[in-house]
Amino acid sequence: MKEAIINQSKSLPPRTFFLSLIILSLFLLLFLSLQSHKSLEKPTSDNNDDLKIRPGYTSYDSYIHHQLQKTTNPKLRKIWTSRDWDRKIRVFTHFFNRLKREKLLSNSSKALCVGARVGQEVEALKRVGVNDSVGLDLVPYPPNVIKGDFHFQPFDDRTFDFEFSNVFDHALYPDKFVGEIQRTLKPGGICVLHVAVSRRSDKYSANDLYSIGPLKKLFNGSELVRSRKVDGFGLDTEVVFRKRNG
Template sequence: MSIPHKPFVLLLLLSLLLLMHLFFSSTPSSPRTTAVATSTAAIRMRPGFRSYDDYIKRQLNKTLDPRLRRLWATRDWDRKVRVFARFFADLAAEGLVSNFSAALCVGARMGQEVAALRSIGVVGAVGMDLAPAPPLVVAGDFHAQPFPDDSFDFEFSNVFDHALYPERFAAEVERTLRPGGVAVLHVAVHRRGDKYSANDLLGGVDGLLGLFKRSDLVRVRKVDGFGLDTEVVLRKKKKNSHK
């Protein structure tokens, strides 16, 4: 009986180990289980989404629910428009949005936020959601906004918790904001989002702020915004900024 030479066996084992290393290192980590962490806080991704198509279907289950759409367009409409208008009036008083702003509401559903902006004089306001709601809301995915670079002076969203890829959400806001433009996010820090949420902020807004690499923090304050408790205001850096 012949015995294989030791160098051949060793070479075979090393080859197998190399193949295993290449396989596992090239397999991307799932965004459903990877936390985006900073020194003091993190964004925890929720499990349960088998694919991006599965995620989109679940979001559309809520957005296209006939009962909810009737509620958003009727009894819920005036109440939300009034509350959003108060938030936006405060921002206008601080000079963060004006009547001349090109404004986008990200994840606007039926468009209450858009109607609120228009009610205080921001006539160049439009909304975006997976399902359009003409004439206030056009179709679009916040992971890949359907707008050119530097399109808006102001962007508002209260659906950050619905982002399956938070880093893409932030990058798209920064891409479509003009230099010096303002982004306002309403998020849940001390409350848990609904069953359609894809992520949760842990311990604070640091994990969120770490995603906005081209923006400076203006301020953070507490709000009472339909289950969301914190307002984050950011300003996109100007192109000649060296900060």
């Protein structure tokens, strides 16, 4: 058999033989490239059963496209800016006033709301006196929300005193989501997350959280201040972290 293969290869014209080698090499390089790209794009949950990444995204672009389907939905945006507007501002105002009483937020705080949609939480911060506040989302909503990806915040290190988010479940890369918050918080700065624990969120969520343990591990440059049960638009737990000094 071996001699037959050798004899067959010898019977091929040199030009055809070398062309076949080139084509085979190109296919091999393409395969290795795709495998490398796949491994770079694959999100991980740090082998923690209490934080699971949902499957189904073939690339980061497909993830962004899926998130934009919700953010740009005209029916949802109309609801967010009309029927839900005042109701959500009242609820966020209640949360932020409590944080002010606990000395975790003040009028002098420079604040960021991560994944703010149309900015009800930003408006609530301003109404309780935290005027230097801004929101970040894939789609801007001036004047309260600017365009940006929470996996790659467009801000310098140590910019904010306070960051709030209720979209942790939408993070495809929870480590990058948390890493950017810790990077842009000042030492001693406060991060407040509203999350759903052991409760499956909507179809646009990219991860499912089953305890606050993974959050404590991800916030490796911060200390847990407290956690408590809340009723925040389908989210049931408020978790507060303080970035360590130094």
